[in-house]
Amino acid sequence: MAVLIQRAQLLLQQGRYQDALTTLKQHLSTSANDIDALFLLAICYLEMGKTEEGEQVVNNALSFAPDDDRFLYLKARLALNKNQYNEALLAISEAVAIHPYQADYFGMWSQILLFKKDYQGALQKAQEGLAIDPENLVCLNLRSNALFNLGKKEEAFSNLHEALEHNPENAYTHANLGWKWLEAGDHRKALEHFRESLKLDPNQQWAKSGMVQAMKARYWLYRQFLNYAFFMGRQKAGMQWLIIVGIFIFTQIASKVFFPLYVLLALAALSTWLIVPVSNLFLRLNPYGRYALTPQQIRVSTMVGCLLLVALLAAAAYWITAIPGLLAVAICSGVLLLPVSSMYAPESKKNKKIFRIYTLVLAVIGLLGITFAFITNDYANIFVAVMLIGVFLYQLLANYIISRE
Secondary structure (H helix, E strand, C coil): CHHHHHHHHHHHHCCCHHHHHHHHHHHHCCCCCCHHHHHHHHHHHHHCCCHHHHHHHHHHHHHHCCCCHHHHHHHHHHHHHCCCHHHHHHHHHHHHHHCCCCHHHHHHHHHHHHHCCCHHHHHHHHHHHHHHCCCCHHHHHHHHHHHHHCCCHHHHHHHHHHHHHHCCCCHHHHHHHHHHHHHHCCHHHHHHHHHHHHHHCCCCHHHHHHHHHHHHCCCHHHHHHHHHHHHHHHCCHHHHHHHHHHHHHHHHHHHHHCHHHHHHHHHHHHHHHHHHHHHHHHHHHCCCHHHHCCHHHHHHHHHHHHHHHHHHHHHHHHHHHCCHHHHHHHHHHHHHHHHHHHCCCCCCHHHHHHHHHHHHHHHHHHHHHHHHHHHHCCCCCHHHHHHHHHHHHHHHHHHHHHHHC
């Protein structure tokens, strides 16, 4: 039976997770409590993105081996996948208490603190891991991330180059360096490292998404949006809200004091929601860029493009004919752009579903508003008003959910 475990380990190293899963299940059919096989099985589920199945295996193993640090480490990884940071911290601290000489555990601890935006704490844990293993690539990468977020960019780059000296063919380090160059404003160097990362590992999703961002960063306007997104991403949820509220108050003051500035700020705020799908629309026109987009990004950019076109055509037609129903079409199509552009933005499936249902309800209300406008010749009817209020509330809800994630 040990032969089956060795085969499963080999399949895991080759990235053939489904074959490894089948082999392990064959072994476990006669040795249900083999702890090594259960560990490999949980890793299979994790790599395949099957979090619930992985949790069942880990919880089952911990029920009869509560002091096995390997399963506590996996428990932390699973909790991190679900954005349950406190549970992840508890699990990894228990793993470290049992086995304090495993550098990867400190790497996991550092990663959780990075997600919590505790950059100083993340730096400390990465350094503790490197004290155990100075060449640990996970800790070297995470120390770099912590240094970058603490504003020590030169040290961060130096750290990543050190990691590449240890292992020049590490796809993750190249992807990490690509993101650092992108955040530092050099999309050309970023592209080089994303390309190298994908050459080494064509399935590296982090490098793929970085490649898309770097290609879009060729446009000046998109680079400004990226700078804003990176800045906001470094802030904690409370600070993000303070900035959003501050911008809102400043906009209201501008509307009373200097109206052109108010229009400029309003357009800037609007662009933060629309620039991603609109830039994806441009990327689709690129002979190579369209292959970099996911089906979901293509779907959203198509919907945004259609809504934008309808809104512009309806506004032009209203300007010529003065038919109120056409103005309702322009208004409803225009405001629906906001929820459509962000309905896939949340990380969790549950929140994605909430956003999609909310958007669908707004679309139905908009259609009622348009129909009512053509019947009554009144574009400012109750349904259009409800839709406008609904979109405003959607923005607040979306900001709250996305900032929490």
